[in-house]
Amino acid sequence: MGSASQDTYTLPPATSPSLGLAHPTDAEKRRTWALNHTHWGGALTLEQYLKREAYFTTIPLTRDGGMTHWILTDSAWSPAAATDSSTRPVLASCESIRKRVLVAYSNPDPGADSTTAAAATVHERVGHGIGSVFTYPEFRGNRYAARMLSDLGPWLRKWQAQDGRDAACSALWSDIGKQYYAKKGWAAFPSLHAEFLVPVPVSVSVDGKESGREEQEEEEESERGKGEGEGEITPISYDNLEPLCQRDEQLLKERLLRTARATRRTSAAFAPDHDTLRWHLYRDDYISSVLFKTAAPFARGAIAGPEGRRVWAVWARSYGGIGAPADNVHKNKLYILRLVIEPEASEEMKEVPSNDIQEAFTAVMQAAQRESSRWHLGKVDLWNPSTIVKKLIDQSGLQHRWVERDEDSIPSMMWYGDEDVRNVEWVANEKYCWC
Ligand SMILES: CC(C)(COP(=O)(O)OP(=O)(O)OC[C@H]1O[C@@H](n2cnc3c(N)ncnc32)[C@H](O)[C@@H]1OP(=O)(O)O)[C@@H](O)C(=O)NCCC(=O)NCCS
Structure with missing residues (x-):
């Protein structure tokens, strides 16, 4: 059974003052994972899924206390009241992941000394991603998830605060539509993506052999032979990722300041830093291995x-179905975690993007399609492209369609500053933010 014996324990109402947040024991975590494996295990067996969840506490971003597990439980429950005398009730559960958030104010930051400096500065704050909101099947419909979230939202404002400053925000990606979390204070943000179809796979088989490999190598060779600016590609690996993240963050800070000035709204972005990107890559590695x-x-x-x-572009694989990747190509995707246009500031002033930027963008997306095709990934998804990237997509000649997600992965944010969340610009609301 999932929790305290119901022979002697009556489920409390969700409003009961005896309910509260707690951190689960290792045994409680394992029991929760065993139950939510059917939702989030994907192609992993239960045993592989249990190992993966434990592994997540050891990788960049989520190690060293970066990830916190939460449960809603009942302090009125006592072991003596339960016939099996072992397990307290786990009425709902979730996780939070500490992230860095960059914030630019349109008006001076009320907390800063010099108003001019404050307006021209990007401030670094703590933010939290929330994931794996789950209620054990036998407890559903009792508003326990709602109660957990209504306690957790305000709690995260102070949780892991740095320099005594409140967190900037918490965010989650709803898989149950736009209403449920919005009613609890996490407003739904745009959930548009461009979906690129991937030509028939040049496949990597489970034992590592690649069919069609010679043809692909010839194609790649001819790509490499092209002159600079005509589609030459450098692959991104763990070796060259960090300086790219640093450059990206610098550019993003400039974009935040521009956005805050232009929109007269507070502008915020999750930092696309090395740890955040590597978290996705390690996750991908685990599943792919x-x-x-x-x-x-x-x-x-x-x-x-x-x-x-x-x-x-930095990307990661996602395998959706149960069984061999080759049998689920239409469910498998390559997610563009983050797309960077280095001269974005000058390009966004133009009606039509410069030729060299158009060529570079198209070459990067073609590389994404080639890599997808090798790894049984039927689509490439690019979330919430900026105005300039939308133009680049439309003029790339690459087959694509636009998808507005209504049900799954809806970016949703609770803002802890004074502004109404609807007046906050979420800049670079791309897949790298997700958890
Ligand atoms: C979603 C979930 C956490 C809700 O837990 P709960 O404790 O039963 O939630 P509450 O009692 O607070 O709320 C129930 C509400 O959730 C809604 N809900 C549950 N599953 C839903 C779904 N798949 N799509 C839309 N709404 C859903 C119910 O319709 C109900 O709506 P109401 O408030 O208008 O009556 C639970 O159903 C669950 O664990 N589902 C599987 C995992 C999952 O999908 N988690 C969400 C990931 S974003």
Whole structure:
């Protein structure tokens, strides 16, 4: 059974003052994971899923207390009241992940000394991603998830605060539509993505052999032969990722200041930093190492164009179905975690993007499609592209369609500042933010 014996324990109303947040024991975590494996296990067996959840506490971003597990439980429950005398009730559960958030104010930050400096500065705050909101099947419909969230929202404002400052926000990605979390204070933000179809796979088989590999190598060779700015691609790997993240963050800070000035709204972004990106890549590695018994190289992204005029994307694989990846190509995707246009500031002033940027963008997306095709991924998804990136997509000639998600992965934010959340610009609301 999932929790305290119901023989002697009557489920309390969700409003009961004896209910509160707590951190689960290791045994409670395992019991929760065993139950939610059917929702989030994907292609992993239960045993592989249990290992993965434990592994997440050891990787960048979520190690060293970066991830916190939460449960809603009942302090009125006592072991003596339960016939099995072992387990307290786990009425709902979730996790939070500490993240860095960058904030630019349109008006001076009320907390700062110099108003001018404050307006021209990007402030660093703590933010929290919330994931895996779950209620054990036998407890559903009692508003326990609602109660947990109504306690957790305000609690996260002070949780892991730095320098005595409140967190900027918490965010989650709803898989149950736009209403449920919005009613609890996490407003739904845009959930548009461009979906690119991937040509028929040049597949990597589970044992590492690649069919059609020779043809692909010839194609890649011819790509490499092209001159600078004409589609030459540098793959992204763990080795060259960090400086790209640093450059990205610098550019994003400038964009936040521009956005705050132009919109006269507070503008915020999750930092696309090395830890955040690596969290996605480690997660991808874990799942792929289970699905493929191969160490075949996988590019983590691609860069095109000369320094100063580069376009790059960092990406990760997602395998949706149960069973062999080759049998679920239509459910498998490559997610563009983050797309960067290095000269974005000058390009966004133009009606039509410059030719070299258009070529670099198209080359990067073609590289994403090639990599997808090798790894049984039927689509490439790019979340919430900026205005300039929308133009680049439309003029790329690449087959794509626009999808507005209504049900799943709806970015939703609770803002802890004075502004109404609807007046906050969430800049770079891309897949790298997700957890
Ligand atoms: C979603 C979930 C956490 C709700 O837990 P709960 O304790 O029963 O939630 P509450 O009693 O607070 O709220 C029930 C509400 O959730 C709604 N809900 C539950 N599942 C839903 C779904 N798949 N789509 C839309 N709404 C859903 C119910 O319709 C009900 O709506 P109401 O408030 O208008 O009556 C629970 O159903 C669950 O664990 N589901 C599986 C995992 C999951 O999908 N988690 C959400 C990830 S974003």
